[in-house]
Amino acid sequence: MLEDFGDGIWVANGPTTSVAGFHYPTRMAVIRLSGGGLFVWSPIALSPDLRRQVDALGEARYLMPPNSLHHLFLGDWQRAYPNAEVYAPPGLRAKRKDIRFDGDLGETPIPAWADDLDHVLVPGNLITTEAVFFHRASRTTLFTDLIQHFDAGWFDGWRAVVAKLDLMVAPEPSVPRKFRMAFVNRPAAREAVGRVLAWPTKKVLMAHGEPVAGDGQAFLVRAFAWLIK
Template sequence: MLKPFGREIWIADGSAVSVAGFHYPTRMAVIRLSDGGLFVWSPIQLPDSLRVEVDALGDVRYLVCPNSLHHVFVDDWRRAYAGARLYAAPGLREKRKDIRFDGDLGDGAIAEWANDIDHVVVPGNLITTEVVFFHRSSGTVLFTDLIQQFPANAFSGWRAVVARLDLLVSPEGAVPRKFRLAFTSRRAARAALARILAWPAERVLMAHGTPVQEDGQAFIGRAFRWLTG
């Protein structure tokens, strides 16, 4: 189930989750830090087979929810890895008061993984505040919902019409139209994007979309051309 995506990073695809009748595939990433510990981004459902593969990579130390929408399976991981520290994106603590979080993802660096991973909070979106990550050794930028792409035949009926209008079935990953309209401050979003574009991105990973294996920085620039143009 785990597949190598680059140096010290693996990905796994999980079962779909339903939101208003739309079925969203799930994807997670596991990053092995320079000290050997594991950083788990956007945890998916945890079957025994996946747990065996993760345990073979190292010790799970950090569980990360990169926005307030990706939290469905995190409690299962919390129970399975009681010693791991759980980090919440802005807004998630208020949404999941039933879960004890150990830290928050803000503008400052997280010392535990700062040698390997950088992050940027993209503020001012009414749907969710997403935290975008950059894994240095693999050159991978990790987006959760800000960039999405579904196969052209993923939806049918009225949902296919909505998906097309929302840019979910674009030829390559794009920022959904609803997210574009939900930004209350494009100036703040552009400032965050400038920091993201400063990363020497080679690859781009999305929770919902075809991973990008090369020219990642150019891909991100195209996806956000509506914001910078």
């Protein structure tokens, strides 16, 4: 289930989840930190096989839900790894009273993983504030919901029409139209995305869509041209 993504990062695909009748595939990443231990990004459903594979890589020390929407399986992971630290992105602490959070993810890098990972919070969106991560060793930028891509046949009926209008089935991965419209503070979002674009991105990993394997920085410029122009 875990696939090597190169330079200390692994990817696993999970079962689909349903939101308002729309089915979304799930994806997580496991990153081996240079100081030891594992950073688990956007945890998916935890199966016995997945747990064995994670344990074979090292100790899961940090569980990171990247926004207030990707938390469905967080409780299972915390029960499986009670010593792992969990950081809350904006909005999630109030939403999940059942989760023990060890800290809040703000603009300041977390010292435990700052040598390996950078992050930017993209504010000003009514749907969620997403934390976009950058893995230095693999030059991979990780998006959760701000960039998505589905095959043209993934949705059917009226949902296919909505997905097309929402740019979820655009020719290449794109920022869905609903997220574009939900940015009520575009100057703040533009500043944050500018910092993301400054990373030397080679690859782009997203929770909902196939990864971009190369020339990631140019791809991100295209994906956010509507905001930064």
